[in-house]
Amino acid sequence: MKQYKKLVSPYCFWLFVLTIVPMLLIAFYAFTAKGTEITTFRFTLDNFFRFIDPIFLSVLMRSFVLGILTTVICLLIGYPIAYMISKCQERTQTLLILLITIPTWINLLMRTYAWMSILSNNGLINHALQALGFAKMHMMYTDFSVVIGMVYNFLPFMILPIHTSLTNMDKSLTEASMDLGASRVQTFFKITFRLSLSGVLTGVTMVFLPAISAFVIPKMLGGGQYSLIGNFIEQQFITVGNWHFGSAVSLVLAVIVIALMALIYKAEKRTNMSNEDEEGGSRRNGKRKKIRKSTLH
Amino acid sequence: MVKERKYVKVLCISLCLAFLYFPLIVMAFFSFNSAKSLSNFKGFSLRWYESLFGNLQLLDAVVVSVSIAILATVISTILGTMTAIALTKSKKVIRTTILQVNNLPIMNPEIVTAISLMIFFSVINIDKGYMTMLLAHIAFCTPYVITNVYPKVKQLDPNLADAAMDLGATPFQTLMKVILPQIKPGIVAGALLAFTMSFDDFVISYFVSGNGVENISIVIYNMSKRMNPSIYALSTIVLIVILLVLLIGTFIPYLIVKKKGASINEASS
Numbered sequence: 001m002k003q004y005k006k007l008v009s010p011y012c013f014w015l016f017v018l019t020i021v022p023m024l025l026i027a028f029y030a031f032t033a034k035g036t037e038i039t040t041f042r043f044t045l046d047n048f049f050r051f052i053d054p055i056f057l058s059v060l061m062r063s064f065v066l067g068i069l070t071t072v073i074c075l076l077i078g079y080p081i082a083y084m085i086s087k088c089q090e091r092t093q094t095l096l097i098l099l100i101t102i103p104t105w106i107n108l109l110m111r112t113y114a115w116m117s118i119l120s121n122n123g124l125i126n127h128a129l130q131a132l133g134f135a136k137m138h139m140m141y142t143d144f145s146v147v148i149g150m151v152y153n154f155l156p157f158m159i160l161p162i163h164t165s166l167t168n169m170d171k172s173l174t175e176a177s178m179d180l181g182a183s184r185v186q187t188f189f190k191i192t193f194r195l196s197l198s199g200v201l202t203g204v205t206m207v208f209l210p211a212i213s214a215f216v217i218p219k220m221l222g223g224g225q226y227s228l229i230g231n232f233i234e235q236q237f238i239t240v241g242n243w244h245f246g247s248a249v250s251l252v253l254a255v256i257v258i259a260l261m262a263l264i265y266k267a268e269k270r271t272n273m274s275n276e277d278e279e280g281g282s283r284r285n286g287k288r289k290k291i292r293k294s295t296l297h
Numbered sequence: 298m299v300k301e302r303k304y305v306k307v308l309c310i311s312l313c314l315a316f317l318y319f320p321l322i323v324m325a326f327f328s329f330n331s332a333k334s335l336s337n338f339k340g341f342s343l344r345w346y347e348s349l350f351g352n353l354q355l356l357d358a359v360v361v362s363v364s365i366a367i368l369a370t371v372i373s374t375i376l377g378t379m380t381a382i383a384l385t386k387s388k389k390v391i392r393t394t395i396l397q398v399n400n401l402p403i404m405n406p407e408i409v410t411a412i413s414l415m416i417f418f419s420v421i422n423i424d425k426g427y428m429t430m431l432l433a434h435i436a437f438c439t440p441y442v443i444t445n446v447y448p449k450v451k452q453l454d455p456n457l458a459d460a461a462m463d464l465g466a467t468p469f470q471t472l473m474k475v476i477l478p479q480i481k482p483g484i485v486a487g488a489l490l491a492f493t494m495s496f497d498d499f500v501i502s503y504f505v506s507g508n509g510v511e512n513i514s515i516v517i518y519n520m521s522k523r524m525n526p527s528i529y530a531l532s533t534i535v536l537i538v539i540l541l542v543l544l545i546g547t548f549i550p551y552l553i554v555k556k557k558g559a560s561i562n563e564a565s566s
Binding site: 004077080100 | 306313317321398404405408497514529535536543
């Protein structure tokens with residue numbers, strides 16, 4: 001198969017031109033300021049000192065708070081749902097997982113657009129409230145509408161990995177724990193939950209990261225004034241036109257996100273390893289079962 | 298007790314599905330409304346579908362979205378598969394570096410990737426338009442193809458390819474007849490992911506396109522200030538197409554398997 005070695009070069013070139021160079025350009029803009037002439041740039045750290053600006057800090061805070069809130073809500077809804085699905089019959093599980101995946105294939109903007117008209121002042125919910133004799137509620141362009149939009153769009157990404165880790169688990173472990181006298185609750189917290197931690201971590205990453213860097217959902221459901229870090233970057237590039245500050249913010253966002261990912265990845269590895277140490281034997285059994293299953297087909 | 302638990306389970310799962318499907322159903326329902334209102338159903342009509350097909354801007358966007366998605370999927374699938382095959386054979390330094398850099402567009406927040414490409418295109422002075430959008434889409438789809446195909450290539454038995462070549466097949470024949478059929482599931486998964494990612498993309502397209510080139514997402518974004526039930530009509534069409542593809546995708550293999558099984562049964566009896 002040595003003959004195919006050379007096939008790697010086109011992508012090497014591609015990665016260099018369309019991934020590395022653009023990222024270096026962001027770094028370049030972040031550390032420079034426009035000189036007296038248009039063509040002369042000079043090195044500066046000013047773009048990073050501007051972070052101390054209270055306006056920017058409040059944007060950063062808000063992004064993190066909303067990101068964490070979205071993740072917690074998705075986890076609180078997603079875990080029980082994934083757990084209940086994993087307790088269904090295999091055929092029902094396939095169907096339910098498919099049903100949960102389908103909405104993610106529809107354009108995110110279309111889904112968000114639907115929420116705009118549901119939540120608006122003359123929208124469906126307010127119509128229903130009025131018909132029932134309640135007062136109208138103001139929901140659009142608030143934190144509430146933004147969080148609803150984010151939970152709606154990201155929830156499947158929490159359910160799917162947790163469900164995968166729950167179904168890959170060796171069922172005999174929970175049976176053993178119950179046989180040895182643990183209660184259902186004990187078994188859940190000591191066995192099931194711990195073994196599904198890698199799925200939880202994947203789910204948390206897949207919800208939290210897009211949530212803190214979200215840009216369209218807060219713009220559509222939060223209105224023009226609403227600002228999260230993603231919107232802040234867009235403003236710097238499109239309306240304000242300060243590419244240097246915008247690049248600095250993007251760079252910081254990228255560093256935060258990639259560092260968090262690396263941390264979570266490490267934690268995931270550790271949970272996998274400790275599981276393997278404790279239940280190495282049973283895992284092997286599980287594998288054997290899988291092989292047996294595949295030979296049956 | 299057990300029965301009660303079962304009811305709770307059914308109720309919770311139904312509530313979750315209701316939450317996920319509620320907006321889609323509202324959208325489909327009100328796309329047939331004869332009034333402009335999205336909360337008051339006045340009567341059945343197809344006027345929003347008519348106005349959709351009269352809306353050139355929206356139709357252009359559909360053409361752009363579909364053509365970019367197809368081109369980006371084809372190119373990134375070929376490029377990604379090629380690279381994944383080559384990577385298993387290349388030196389460890391090259392392999393780890395490429396896989397690491399390949400992860401960058403996946404881990405990076407979308408908006409940062411978008412900004413970096415926007416700066417890049419403006420620095421090298423390419424006019425923003427269809428070409429830049431296509432290049433950007435290939436750039437963010439290929440990493441996903443590689444992450445799907447590479448593990449499959451790694452599992453391959455290299456002796457098979459060597460055997461094919463020993464028996465006189467050219468490297469190209471070996472690739473087509475021995476390697477590709479074995480890694481097909483990975484390629485299909487990667488291509489599907491690439492297609493949906495490209496078709497749904499907004500953030501990157503928004504920053505790297507210009508000169509009137511718009512995909513569906515950008516048009517919806519620009520229209521989102523005003524109410525426009527035509528978007529509901531378009532969304533409903535997309536939803537129906539996805540469901541149809543899904544139905545065909547699940548039932549045709551099932552039918553083929555059944556036919557095969559029947560013919561095997563016939564042959565054996």
